[in-house]
Amino acid sequence: xxxxxxxxxxxxxxxxxxxxxxxxxxxxxxxxxxxxxxxxxxxxxxxxxxxxxxxxxxxxxxxxxxxxxxxxxxxxxxxxxxxxxxxxxxxxxxxxxxxxxxxxxxxxxxxxxxxxxxxxxxxxxxxxxxxxxxxxxxxxxxxxxxxxxxxx
Numbered sequence: 001x002x003x004x005x006x007x008x009x010x011x012x013x014x015x016x017x018x019x020x021x022x023x024x025x026x027x028x029x030x031x032x033x034x035x036x037x038x039x040x041x042x043x044x045x046x047x048x049x050x051x052x053x054x055x056x057x058x059x060x061x062x063x064x065x066x067x068x069x070x071x072x073x074x075x076x077x078x079x080x081x082x083x084x085x086x087x088x089x090x091x092x093x094x095x096x097x098x099x100x101x102x103x104x105x106x107x108x109x110x111x112x113x114x115x116x117x118x119x120x121x122x123x124x125x126x127x128x129x130x131x132x133x134x135x136x137x138x139x140x141x142x143x144x145x146x147x148x149x150x151x152x
Contacts (some may be wrong), residue, residue, distance in 0.1 A: 003077035005148040006110065006120035013107040015074045021066065022100040023058055031062040052129060058095040061136075067128045067137050070103040076143055084142040093134045100131040108140070118147050 032042040040047035041057045049057040064086070095101070108123040122145050128137040 001092075003072070003075055003079035004145075006122065006145040007148055009107050009110050009145070011107055011109055015071065017070055017103045017105065019070050019073070020100055020102045021034055021070065022093065023062075023066075023097055025056070025097045026056050028056060028062060028097050031065075032059045035061065037061070040119050044129070053094060053096070055096055058063040058097060058099070060091050063091065063095055063128070063137050064089060064139060066101065067103055067126050068138055068141065070101075070104050070128075071124070071126055074125065075105060076145065079146050081144045081146060084121065084144055086139050089103055090102045090138045091136065092138070093130070093136045095130065095136045099136075101128050101136065103128050106107045110145075113144065116144075120147060122147055 029043050032039065037059060038079075039059075041051060041053070042048075042059045043056070045056055048054070068086075104127045106125045106127075108125050110120055110122045113119045113121060122143050124141045124143065126137075126139045126141060127135055128138050
């Protein structure tokens with residue numbers, strides 16, 4: 001399923017995204033180093049082994065990016081113009097290399113754009129769970145969405 005037009009979203013609409021993804025050590029280390037986050041809890045297995053977690057934690061910004069990315073195909077692929085903001089980002093449980101994740105999205109609300117007549121704003125709630133069903137990340141996201149072109 002491709003992304004939806006503004007008019008196709010309804011308050012309360014739920015998407016249980018089909019994608020699942022196992023997070024690898026390479027994902028975590030490369031993302032951390034590419035973004036210059038040298039926190040040893042993410043990139044140093046020996047250091048992380050001495051932490052309360054006993055192993056490396058997945059970088060939270062990678063987690064957030066994956067959370068949003070896993071929703072795109074069903075919600076905003078080719079129909080969004082911009083993300084306007086992400087709020088209330090939470091990581092209630094740790095995520096580790098080797099964990100597999102799934103994502104669910106709920107449409108919280110939508111409204112017409114006041115300044116752009118061919119667009120509207122959709123507010124999404126995204127929730128990521130691990131292989132045990134534990135919620136590991138949540139986020140509210142506002143997206144500027146295209147309206148479907150009217151037939152001539």
